[in-house]
Amino acid sequence: MNKSIFYLITIFLATLFCASCQKTAKNTFEPKPVVHQDWTRTAVIYEVNVRQYTKEGTFKAFENYLPQLKDLGIDILWFMPVYPISELNRKGTLGSYYAVKDYKGINSEFGTAEDFKSLIAKAHQMGFKVILDWVANHTGCDNVWLSDHKDWYVLDSVGNPTCPYDWTDTYKLNYDNGAMRAAMTEAMKFWVSDFDIDGFRCDVAAEVPTMFWDSARIVLDNIKPVFMLAEAEKPELLNNAFDADYAWNLLHIMNTIAQNDSSVQTIRNYLLKNDSTLPADAYKMNFITNHDENSWNGTEYERYKGGAQAFAVLTYTLPGMPLIYTGQEIGMKKRLQFFEKDMVPSWTKNSTFAFYKKLNELKHTHPALKAGTQGGEVKMYNRVGAANNILVFSRFKEGKEIVVALNLSGKKHDVYSNDVFPKEEFTEYFTGKKSKITFPIKLGPWEYKVWVR
Numbered sequence: 007m008n009k010s011i012f013y014l015i016t017i018f019l020a021t022l023f024c025a026s027c028q029k030t031a032k033n034t035f036e037p038k039p040v041v042h043q044d045w046t047r048t049a050v051i052y053e054v055n056v057r058q059y060t061k062e063g064t065f066k067a068f069e070n071y072l073p074q075l076k077d078l079g080i081d082i083l084w085f086m087p088v089y090p091i092s093e094l095n096r097k098g099t100l101g102s103y104y105a106v107k108d109y110k111g112i113n114s115e116f117g118t119a120e121d122f123k124s125l126i127a128k129a130h131q132m133g134f135k136v137i138l139d140w141v142a143n144h145t146g147c148d149n150v151w152l153s154d155h156k157d158w159y160v161l162d163s164v165g166n167p168t169c170p171y172d173w174t175d176t177y178k179l180n181y182d183n184g185a186m187r188a189a190m191t192e193a194m195k196f197w198v199s200d201f202d203i204d205g206f207r208c209d210v211a212a213e214v215p216t217m218f219w220d221s222a223r224i225v226l227d228n229i230k231p232v233f234m235l236a237e238a239e240k241p242e243l244l245n246n247a248f249d250a251d252y253a254w255n256l257l258h259i260m261n262t263i264a265q266n267d268s269s270v271q272t273i274r275n276y277l278l279k280n281d282s283t284l285p286a287d288a289y290k291m292n293f294i295t296n297h298d299e300n301s302w303n304g305t306e307y308e309r310y311k312g313g314a315q316a317f318a319v320l321t322y323t324l325p326g327m328p329l330i331y332t333g334q335e336i337g338m339k340k341r342l343q344f345f346e347k348d349m350v351p352s353w354t355k356n357s358t359f360a361f362y363k364k365l366n367e368l369k370h371t372h373p374a375l376k377a378g379t380q381g382g383e384v385k386m387y388n389r390v391g392a393a394n395n396i397l398v399f400s401r402f403k404e405g406k407e408i409v410v411a412l413n414l415s416g417k418k419h420d421v422y423s424n425d426v427f428p429k430e431e432f433t434e435y436f437t438g439k440k441s442k443i444t445f446p447i448k449l450g451p452w453e454y455k456v457w458v459r
Contacts, residue, residue, distance in 0.1 A: 092176075159180055
């Protein structure tokens with residue numbers, strides 16, 4: 007078929023589709039509240055940076071590490087964008103994954119479409135779920151849409167596409183254009199239908215109209231139930247479109263506590279705010295690092311000093327679902343370059359791997375740590391002394407309890423409280439020692455204690 011005729015037919019059908027959607031939205035369209043799949047309650051997410059994972063930087067090379075990630079206890083593999091990267095205005099040698107040239111293409115740097123399908127199939131066979139990074143707010147500067155659909159973009163006063171923020175390798179999309187919205191939904195459907203992926207992590211999701219996400223979720227769920235993660239903290243996104251969003255605020259709080267610029271009271275305030283603003287069964291994705299933090303703001307060892315593991319324990323034991331970024335599980339102390347090849351130094355299993363494997367086992371097995379309303383409520387213990395640095399809390403569900411004590415400072419502390427711990431005997435999770443918990447609790451610099459019963 008002639009290319010121009012094909013595009014005319016596509017635009018005509020998309021316009022009809024969007025007109026129908028708009029009419030439905032005004033009259034009978036009812037977004038569907040998010041209903042979480044059962045497996046998500048105990049899931050751990052792992053962010054895969056294919057480019058930097060191996061010397062080859064390919065799907066096939068990464069596939070060899072699936073057994074190690076299974077041993078680690080990972081449930082969801084989130085792949086950073088796998089699409090071709092635009093060349094116009096490209097940053098660095100290899101460019102940003104988030105400057106997408108073709109929403110339905112595969113970055114040849116990583117391999118072929120068949121390579122990726124093979125990887126997804128093997129991951130599914132091993133029990134993983136697979137989600138793709140989706141960039142709906144903007145495209146690369148030579149995206150395939152630009153040649154025939156310039157009106158799908160936000161244009162300046164002289165008709166040129168505009169860049170969002172300082173992302174000069176991208177152009178912002180225009181969500182007032184119904185044909186563009188239809189094409190975006192169709193592209194997302196393509197990956198679910200043709201590659202059998204299980205959902206999306208959606209980049210800068212708050213910059214895209216909520217109604218688009220609400221409608222897209224319905225379309226995708228009609229193919230198969232999907233898991234949706236928003237890179238945003240906009241509560242309304244969690245009503246009908248997304249299972250989880252980013253705990254950005256928590257990350258920033260932890261950073262300031264580690265630098266002794268705020269107290270643990272900010273964590274208490276954060277939890278109270280979530281209780282009052284979020285849908286009851288919403289998930290927060292908790293993390294101490296990710297691709298942005300690692301490349302631009304420093305490794306967790308730079309930002310948290312000696313407290314990386316203590317803050318990791320916090321992200322696993324507060325309400326939500328935890329994230330592990332490429333290399334975090336082996337204690338990588340390296341900032342990975344974003345626009346160049348810069349691989350992880352080593353994948354040797356070590357004590358850090360054992361630490362995260364143990365945390366994943368806890369997340370999978372303790373009912374109080376289930377995400378959403380199925381998890382236990384947080385009970386904070388009052389402290390006497392060291393109030394700025396010490397956090398002690400417990401969670402209880404289905405007759406089982408977990409108690410967490412964290413010294414979020416580089417100084418040792420004896421922790422006293424007027425509260426009384428349960429009289430039952432607990433097991434210290436990381437050592438296996440059994441005892442009753444009594445104050446004072448002695449905590450060394452950045453030390454953490456986790457007790458379970």
